Amino acid sequence: MKNKNQVIVITGGGRGLGALLGQRIVERGGRVALLDVNESDLSDMKLKLGAECNTWVCDVRSLPNLTAVMAEINKAFGHINCVVANAGILSLGSIEGMDPDDFQRTMDVNVTGVFNTIRASIPYLRQSHGYLQVISSLAAAIHTPLMSHYAASKAAVEALADVARQELRPDGIDVGCVHPTFTHTQMLKDAHAQGGDKLWSQHKGLFSSIEPEEVVHAMYQGIVRRERKTIVPKLLAPAIVAPGLVHWAIEKLGRLQGSEDAVQACQENEKRQPTPLKSKTKKAAA
Numbered sequence: 262m263k264n265k266n267q268v269i270v271i272t273g274g275g276r277g278l279g280a281l282l283g284q285r286i287v288e289r290g291g292r293v294a295l296l297d298v299n300e301s302d303l304s305d306m307k308l309k310l311g312a313e314c315n316t317w318v319c320d321v322r323s324l325p326n327l328t329a330v331m332a333e334i335n336k337a338f339g340h341i342n343c344v345v346a347n348a349g350i351l352s353l354g355s356i357e358g359m360d361p362d363d364f365q366r367t368m369d370v371n372v373t374g375v376f377n378t379i380r381a382s383i384p385y386l387r388q389s390h391g392y393l394q395v396i397s398s399l400a401a402a403i404h405t406p407l408m409s410h411y412a413a414s415k416a417a418v419e420a421l422a423d424v425a426r427q428e429l430r431p432d433g434i435d436v437g438c439v440h441p442t443f444t445h446t447q448m449l450k451d452a453h454a455q456g457g458d459k460l461w462s463q464h465k466g467l468f469s470s471i472e473p474e475e476v477v478h479a480m481y482q483g484i485v486r487r488e489r490k491t492i493v494p495k496l497l498a499p500a501i502v503a504p505g506l507v508h509w510a511i512e513k514l515g516r517l518q519g520s521e522d523a524v525q526a527c528q529e530n531e532k533r534q535p536t537p538l539k540s541k542t543k544k545a546a547a
Protein backbone atom coordinates (compact mmCIF):
# COMPACT_ATOMS: atom_id res chain seq x y z
CA MET A 262 0.00 0.00 0.00
CA LYS A 263 1.31 3.45 -0.86
CA ASN A 264 -0.15 5.00 2.26
CA LYS A 265 0.58 2.88 5.33
CA ASN A 266 -2.36 4.38 7.17
CA GLN A 267 -5.05 3.04 4.81
CA VAL A 268 -8.00 1.40 6.58
CA ILE A 269 -9.94 -1.22 4.62
CA VAL A 270 -13.20 -2.83 5.78
CA ILE A 271 -13.99 -6.29 4.37
CA THR A 272 -17.32 -8.07 4.84
CA GLY A 273 -17.14 -11.88 4.79
CA GLY A 274 -13.54 -11.48 5.95
CA GLY A 275 -13.46 -14.62 8.13
CA ARG A 276 -12.34 -16.98 5.37
CA GLY A 277 -11.92 -17.39 1.62
CA LEU A 278 -11.27 -14.39 -0.61
CA GLY A 279 -12.10 -11.82 2.10
CA ALA A 280 -9.62 -13.33 4.58
CA LEU A 281 -6.85 -13.61 1.95
CA LEU A 282 -7.42 -10.01 0.87
CA GLY A 283 -7.18 -8.91 4.51
CA GLN A 284 -3.88 -10.75 4.85
CA ARG A 285 -2.49 -9.15 1.68
CA ILE A 286 -3.48 -5.66 2.83
CA VAL A 287 -1.77 -6.12 6.19
CA GLU A 288 1.35 -7.55 4.48
CA ARG A 289 1.47 -4.37 2.34
CA GLY A 290 1.24 -2.07 5.34
CA GLY A 291 -2.49 -1.38 5.57
CA ARG A 292 -4.94 -1.97 8.41
CA VAL A 293 -8.08 -4.08 8.14
CA ALA A 294 -11.47 -4.43 9.79
CA LEU A 295 -12.83 -7.90 9.09
CA LEU A 296 -16.60 -8.49 9.44
CA ASP A 297 -18.25 -11.92 9.37
CA VAL A 298 -21.02 -13.99 10.91
CA ASN A 299 -18.50 -16.70 11.85
CA GLU A 300 -16.88 -15.70 15.14
CA SER A 301 -14.32 -18.50 15.29
CA ASP A 302 -12.99 -17.75 11.78
CA LEU A 303 -12.65 -14.10 12.83
CA SER A 304 -10.69 -15.10 15.96
CA ASP A 305 -8.31 -17.14 13.80
CA MET A 306 -7.77 -14.16 11.49
CA LYS A 307 -7.14 -11.81 14.44
CA LEU A 308 -4.51 -14.24 15.78
CA LYS A 309 -2.90 -14.49 12.34
CA LEU A 310 -2.86 -10.77 11.44
CA GLY A 311 -2.24 -9.21 14.87
CA ALA A 312 -2.46 -5.54 15.77
CA GLU A 313 -3.21 -4.25 12.26
CA CYS A 314 -6.44 -6.26 12.21
CA ASN A 315 -9.64 -5.79 14.18
CA THR A 316 -12.69 -8.02 13.81
CA TRP A 317 -16.42 -7.55 14.26
CA VAL A 318 -19.15 -10.19 14.25
CA CYS A 319 -21.66 -8.68 11.85
CA ASP A 320 -24.46 -9.96 9.65
CA VAL A 321 -24.68 -7.95 6.43
CA ARG A 322 -28.40 -8.69 6.24
CA SER A 323 -28.94 -6.19 9.08
CA LEU A 324 -28.54 -2.50 8.26
CA PRO A 325 -28.67 -1.44 11.95
CA ASN A 326 -25.90 -3.98 12.72
CA LEU A 327 -23.71 -2.68 9.86
CA THR A 328 -24.39 0.96 10.71
CA ALA A 329 -23.30 0.43 14.33
CA VAL A 330 -20.22 -1.57 13.31
CA MET A 331 -19.06 1.03 10.74
CA ALA A 332 -19.31 3.73 13.44
CA GLU A 333 -17.21 1.54 15.79
CA ILE A 334 -14.60 0.92 13.07
CA ASN A 335 -14.36 4.64 12.32
CA LYS A 336 -13.89 5.33 16.02
CA ALA A 337 -11.29 2.57 16.45
CA PHE A 338 -9.18 3.45 13.38
CA GLY A 339 -9.99 7.16 12.96
CA HIS A 340 -11.08 6.87 9.33
CA ILE A 341 -12.15 4.38 6.62
CA ASN A 342 -10.53 4.53 3.15
CA CYS A 343 -12.07 1.55 1.43
CA VAL A 344 -14.96 -0.87 1.96
CA VAL A 345 -15.11 -4.26 0.23
CA ALA A 346 -18.63 -5.76 0.04
CA ASN A 347 -17.45 -9.35 -0.26
CA ALA A 348 -19.78 -11.48 1.93
CA GLY A 349 -21.79 -13.88 -0.20
CA ILE A 350 -23.33 -17.34 -0.29
CA LEU A 351 -23.87 -19.94 -3.01
CA SER A 352 -26.11 -22.98 -3.23
CA LEU A 353 -27.35 -25.00 -6.19
CA GLY A 354 -30.96 -25.83 -6.97
CA SER A 355 -33.48 -25.87 -9.81
CA ILE A 356 -36.19 -23.23 -10.06
CA GLU A 357 -38.85 -25.92 -9.87
CA GLY A 358 -37.39 -27.92 -7.02
CA MET A 359 -35.28 -25.68 -4.75
CA ASP A 360 -36.45 -24.64 -1.30
CA PRO A 361 -37.79 -21.08 -1.83
CA ASP A 362 -36.06 -20.14 1.43
CA ASP A 363 -32.72 -20.80 -0.32
CA PHE A 364 -33.68 -18.33 -3.02
CA GLN A 365 -34.67 -15.71 -0.44
CA ARG A 366 -31.56 -16.27 1.71
CA THR A 367 -29.33 -15.77 -1.33
CA MET A 368 -31.07 -12.50 -2.17
CA ASP A 369 -30.89 -11.36 1.47
CA VAL A 370 -27.15 -11.94 1.83
CA ASN A 371 -25.90 -11.28 -1.71
CA VAL A 372 -28.14 -8.35 -2.70
CA THR A 373 -29.60 -6.73 0.42
CA GLY A 374 -26.27 -7.37 2.20
CA VAL A 375 -24.40 -5.40 -0.49
CA PHE A 376 -27.00 -2.60 -0.44
CA ASN A 377 -26.67 -2.41 3.36
CA THR A 378 -22.86 -2.38 3.16
CA ILE A 379 -22.85 0.44 0.60
CA ARG A 380 -25.42 2.41 2.58
CA ALA A 381 -23.59 2.11 5.90
CA SER A 382 -20.23 3.02 4.29
CA ILE A 383 -21.22 6.23 2.55
CA PRO A 384 -20.72 8.74 5.41
CA TYR A 385 -17.16 7.50 6.05
CA LEU A 386 -16.11 7.10 2.40
CA ARG A 387 -17.44 10.60 1.73
CA GLN A 388 -15.08 11.96 4.40
CA SER A 389 -12.06 10.09 2.97
CA HIS A 390 -12.98 10.33 -0.76
CA GLY A 391 -12.63 6.60 -0.55
CA TYR A 392 -13.17 3.57 -2.73
CA LEU A 393 -15.96 1.01 -2.59
CA GLN A 394 -15.40 -2.43 -4.08
CA VAL A 395 -18.30 -4.86 -4.48
CA ILE A 396 -17.77 -8.52 -5.32
CA SER A 397 -20.07 -9.79 -8.02
CA SER A 398 -19.10 -12.80 -10.17
CA LEU A 399 -18.86 -13.91 -13.78
CA ALA A 400 -22.22 -15.49 -12.93
CA ALA A 401 -23.66 -11.96 -13.34
CA ALA A 402 -23.35 -12.59 -17.09
CA ILE A 403 -22.74 -16.31 -17.49
CA HIS A 404 -26.10 -17.81 -16.54
CA THR A 405 -25.87 -21.56 -16.00
CA PRO A 406 -28.61 -23.96 -14.82
CA LEU A 407 -29.20 -24.55 -11.08
CA MET A 408 -27.83 -21.09 -10.28
CA SER A 409 -30.91 -18.91 -10.84
CA HIS A 410 -30.71 -17.37 -7.35
CA TYR A 411 -26.93 -16.86 -7.41
CA ALA A 412 -26.79 -15.53 -11.00
CA ALA A 413 -29.72 -13.16 -10.37
CA SER A 414 -28.12 -11.94 -7.14
CA LYS A 415 -24.75 -11.27 -8.80
CA ALA A 416 -26.38 -9.47 -11.75
CA ALA A 417 -28.16 -7.32 -9.15
CA VAL A 418 -24.83 -6.63 -7.41
CA GLU A 419 -23.35 -5.37 -10.68
CA ALA A 420 -26.39 -3.12 -11.15
CA LEU A 421 -26.04 -1.80 -7.57
CA ALA A 422 -22.39 -0.94 -8.26
CA ASP A 423 -23.23 0.80 -11.55
CA VAL A 424 -25.84 2.97 -9.85
CA ALA A 425 -23.68 3.68 -6.77
CA ARG A 426 -20.79 4.77 -9.04
CA GLN A 427 -22.92 7.51 -10.58
CA GLU A 428 -24.62 8.60 -7.37
CA LEU A 429 -21.39 8.77 -5.34
CA ARG A 430 -19.06 10.32 -7.92
CA PRO A 431 -19.89 13.90 -6.81
CA ASP A 432 -18.67 12.94 -3.31
CA GLY A 433 -15.31 11.76 -4.65
CA ILE A 434 -16.14 8.10 -3.97
CA ASP A 435 -15.12 5.63 -6.71
CA VAL A 436 -16.95 2.33 -7.07
CA GLY A 437 -15.55 -0.88 -8.52
CA CYS A 438 -17.19 -4.20 -9.30
CA VAL A 439 -15.21 -7.47 -9.31
CA HIS A 440 -16.22 -10.44 -11.46
CA PRO A 441 -14.18 -13.54 -10.58
CA THR A 442 -14.66 -16.88 -12.29
CA PHE A 443 -14.92 -20.16 -10.32
CA THR A 444 -12.31 -19.99 -7.57
CA HIS A 445 -11.01 -22.74 -5.29
CA THR A 446 -12.47 -21.69 -1.94
CA GLN A 447 -14.72 -23.52 0.52
CA MET A 448 -17.72 -22.00 -1.28
CA LEU A 449 -16.80 -23.84 -4.48
CA LYS A 450 -15.99 -27.09 -2.65
CA ASP A 451 -19.46 -27.03 -1.09
CA ALA A 452 -21.07 -26.34 -4.49
CA HIS A 453 -19.19 -29.31 -5.98
CA ALA A 454 -20.61 -31.52 -3.29
CA GLN A 455 -24.13 -30.34 -4.26
CA GLY A 456 -23.66 -31.50 -7.89
CA GLY A 457 -21.62 -28.62 -9.31
CA ASP A 458 -18.89 -31.03 -10.37
CA LYS A 459 -21.31 -32.68 -12.85
CA LEU A 460 -22.72 -29.35 -13.96
CA TRP A 461 -19.39 -27.75 -14.70
CA SER A 462 -17.84 -30.85 -16.35
CA GLN A 463 -14.94 -31.03 -13.92
CA HIS A 464 -14.12 -27.39 -14.70
CA LYS A 465 -12.75 -27.59 -18.20
CA GLY A 466 -12.55 -24.92 -20.88
CA LEU A 467 -14.73 -21.90 -20.19
CA PHE A 468 -15.53 -23.17 -16.70
CA SER A 469 -11.91 -23.69 -15.61
CA SER A 470 -11.45 -22.70 -11.99
CA ILE A 471 -8.59 -20.59 -10.66
CA GLU A 472 -6.71 -20.17 -7.40
CA PRO A 473 -7.90 -17.64 -4.79
CA GLU A 474 -4.49 -15.89 -4.89
CA GLU A 475 -5.14 -14.84 -8.50
CA VAL A 476 -8.48 -13.28 -7.56
CA VAL A 477 -7.08 -11.60 -4.46
CA HIS A 478 -4.21 -10.13 -6.50
CA ALA A 479 -6.78 -8.64 -8.90
CA MET A 480 -8.97 -7.37 -6.01
CA TYR A 481 -5.94 -5.70 -4.43
CA GLN A 482 -4.88 -4.08 -7.73
CA GLY A 483 -8.50 -2.96 -8.18
CA ILE A 484 -8.34 -1.14 -4.84
CA VAL A 485 -4.94 0.46 -5.51
CA ARG A 486 -5.98 1.64 -9.00
CA ARG A 487 -9.60 2.41 -8.00
CA GLU A 488 -10.76 0.30 -10.95
CA ARG A 489 -14.28 0.51 -12.30
CA LYS A 490 -14.48 -3.18 -13.33
CA THR A 491 -12.13 -5.98 -12.33
CA ILE A 492 -12.58 -9.21 -14.29
CA VAL A 493 -10.63 -12.32 -13.29
CA PRO A 494 -9.25 -13.77 -15.50
CA LYS A 495 -9.09 -10.85 -17.95
CA LEU A 496 -9.57 -13.31 -20.83
CA LEU A 497 -13.25 -13.59 -19.86
CA ALA A 498 -13.84 -9.81 -20.01
CA PRO A 499 -16.07 -10.08 -23.13
CA ALA A 500 -18.66 -11.93 -21.02
CA ILE A 501 -19.05 -8.86 -18.80
CA VAL A 502 -18.50 -6.20 -21.44
CA ALA A 503 -20.97 -7.69 -23.94
CA PRO A 504 -23.05 -10.27 -22.04
CA GLY A 505 -25.82 -10.39 -24.66
CA LEU A 506 -23.37 -11.76 -27.20
CA VAL A 507 -22.24 -14.62 -24.97
CA HIS A 508 -25.62 -15.81 -23.62
CA TRP A 509 -26.40 -17.89 -26.70
CA ALA A 510 -22.91 -19.44 -26.71
CA ILE A 511 -23.19 -20.33 -23.02
CA GLU A 512 -26.51 -22.12 -23.56
CA LYS A 513 -25.04 -24.12 -26.49
CA LEU A 514 -21.85 -24.94 -24.63
CA GLY A 515 -23.77 -25.98 -21.51
CA ARG A 516 -25.77 -28.50 -23.56
CA LEU A 517 -22.61 -29.90 -25.10
CA GLN A 518 -21.08 -30.29 -21.65
CA GLY A 519 -24.11 -32.24 -20.38
CA SER A 520 -25.70 -29.65 -18.11
CA GLU A 521 -29.13 -31.19 -18.80
CA ASP A 522 -28.02 -34.41 -17.08
CA ALA A 523 -26.82 -32.38 -14.09
CA VAL A 524 -30.18 -30.58 -13.84
CA GLN A 525 -32.04 -33.88 -13.99
CA ALA A 526 -29.85 -35.40 -11.28
CA CYS A 527 -30.39 -32.34 -9.07
CA GLN A 528 -34.15 -32.38 -9.58
CA GLU A 529 -34.36 -36.08 -8.71
CA ASN A 530 -32.51 -35.31 -5.51
CA GLU A 531 -34.83 -32.36 -4.78
CA LYS A 532 -37.90 -34.62 -5.21
CA ARG A 533 -36.52 -36.86 -2.47
CA GLN A 534 -36.28 -33.83 -0.13
CA PRO A 535 -39.63 -32.00 -0.21
CA THR A 536 -39.30 -28.29 0.45
CA PRO A 537 -41.09 -26.60 3.37
CA LEU A 538 -43.32 -24.78 0.87
CA LYS A 539 -44.49 -28.10 -0.60
CA SER A 540 -45.24 -29.54 2.86
CA LYS A 541 -47.02 -26.32 3.92
CA THR A 542 -49.18 -26.45 0.77
CA LYS A 543 -50.03 -30.08 1.50
CA LYS A 544 -51.07 -29.20 5.07
CA ALA A 545 -53.18 -26.25 3.87
CA ALA A 546 -54.92 -28.44 1.33
CA ALA A 547 -55.64 -31.17 3.90
Ligand SMILES: NC(=O)c1ccc[n+]([C@@H]2O[C@H](COP(=O)([O-])OP(=O)(O)OC[C@H]3O[C@@H](n4cnc5c(N)ncnc54)[C@H](O)[C@@H]3O)[C@@H](O)[C@H]2O)c1
Nearest residue numbers: 273275276277278298320321347348349398443444446448
Ligand atom coordinates in the same frame (compact mmCIF):
# COMPACT_ATOMS: atom_id res chain seq x y z
N1 LIG B 1 -15.40 -18.93 -4.91
C1 LIG B 1 -15.88 -18.62 -6.10
O1 LIG B 1 -15.88 -19.47 -7.03
C2 LIG B 1 -16.42 -17.23 -6.37
C3 LIG B 1 -16.54 -16.83 -7.72
C4 LIG B 1 -17.07 -15.56 -7.98
C5 LIG B 1 -17.46 -14.73 -6.95
N2 LIG B 1 -17.33 -15.15 -5.66
C6 LIG B 1 -17.79 -14.25 -4.61
O2 LIG B 1 -16.69 -13.90 -3.80
C7 LIG B 1 -17.16 -13.61 -2.46
C8 LIG B 1 -16.33 -14.42 -1.45
O3 LIG B 1 -16.52 -15.80 -1.76
P1 LIG B 1 -15.59 -16.98 -1.19
O4 LIG B 1 -15.35 -17.90 -2.31
O5 LIG B 1 -14.46 -16.40 -0.43
O6 LIG B 1 -16.67 -17.67 -0.22
P2 LIG B 1 -16.51 -18.28 1.26
O7 LIG B 1 -17.76 -19.05 1.48
O8 LIG B 1 -15.21 -18.97 1.42
O9 LIG B 1 -16.49 -16.96 2.19
C9 LIG B 1 -17.62 -16.16 2.34
C10 LIG B 1 -17.60 -15.53 3.71
O10 LIG B 1 -18.79 -14.72 3.84
C11 LIG B 1 -19.31 -14.92 5.15
N3 LIG B 1 -20.75 -14.63 5.20
C12 LIG B 1 -21.77 -15.38 4.71
N4 LIG B 1 -22.95 -14.81 5.01
C13 LIG B 1 -22.67 -13.67 5.69
C14 LIG B 1 -23.49 -12.65 6.28
N5 LIG B 1 -24.83 -12.71 6.24
N6 LIG B 1 -22.87 -11.60 6.90
C15 LIG B 1 -21.51 -11.55 6.98
N7 LIG B 1 -20.70 -12.51 6.46
C16 LIG B 1 -21.27 -13.56 5.82
C17 LIG B 1 -19.03 -16.39 5.45
O11 LIG B 1 -19.10 -16.68 6.84
C18 LIG B 1 -17.64 -16.56 4.85
O12 LIG B 1 -16.64 -16.25 5.80
C19 LIG B 1 -18.65 -13.96 -2.45
O13 LIG B 1 -19.42 -12.80 -2.64
C20 LIG B 1 -18.79 -14.88 -3.65
O14 LIG B 1 -20.10 -14.90 -4.17
C21 LIG B 1 -16.80 -16.37 -5.35
